[in-house]
Amino acid sequence: MAVRRKLIREMVEALLAKHRISHGAVPVEKIVESYGIKLSLDEVDDELSGFLVREPGKNKRSVIGANKAHHPHRQRFTIAHELGHFLLHKGEMVHLDQGRGALAINLRNEQSSRGEDQDEREANLFAAELLMPAIFLAKDLEGVSLDILGDSGVLDRLAKKYKVSTQALTFRLANLGYIQL
Numbered sequence: 001m002a003v004r005r006k007l008i009r010e011m012v013e014a015l016l017a018k019h020r021i022s023h024g025a026v027p028v029e030k031i032v033e034s035y036g037i038k039l040s041l042d043e044v045d046d047e048l049s050g051f052l053v054r055e056p057g058k059n060k061r062s063v064i065g066a067n068k069a070h071h072p073h074r075q076r077f078t079i080a081h082e083l084g085h086f087l088l089h090k091g092e093m094v095h096l097d098q099g100r101g102a103l104a105i106n107l108r109n110e111q112s113s114r115g116e117d118q119d120e121r122e123a124n125l126f127a128a129e130l131l132m133p134a135i136f137l138a139k140d141l142e143g144v145s146l147d148i149l150g151d152s153g154v155l156d157r158l159a160k161k162y163k164v165s166t167q168a169l170t171f172r173l174a175n176l177g178y179i180q181l
């Protein structure tokens with residue numbers, strides 16, 4: 001099964017509209033908290049970027065955690081990534097994102113056609129769509145000639161505005177066809 005690009009784009013568009021967000025930086029913490037999810041910055045092993053613990057009980061709160069030692073822009077991407085898992089991969093009870101890959105403890109039935117790599121790609125795409133919406137970028141890049149985009153000063157300024165890493169922005173712009181890597 002392919003990554004559900006259209007579904008993810010539509011989910012993010014609905015979220016941005018619901019929260020009346022029309023430009024970067026997208027307040028990802030506020031969106032997470034609107035689901036009643038508890039946010040937690042933890043001192044954890046450097047290998048661990050983030051985690052999601054789903055608590056299905058009525059009075060229990062699910063938790064999204066990010067590594068306290070990581071750069072705030074990286075934490076934002078991690079938080080958005082975990083929100084992607086929360087919304088897209090409902091069978092999972094606990095999800096850990098580590099440098100070497102993700103570990104998921106889930107209740108999914110064995111016939112699930114989704115693989116773990118696909119879940120990670122979907123969560124990354126969700127995070128990129130949420131933190132760097134294509135229509136917001138299009139507005140910011142209007143009139144910017146594409147050959148000066150390679151100038152790191154432009155990318156750095158735009159990354160600061162969206163509160164994402166320059167690397168995440170570069171990948172996003174490449175995926176959207178603005179630049180070639």
Ligand SMILES: [Zn+2]
Binds near residue numbers: 095102
């Ligand atoms: Zn993940």
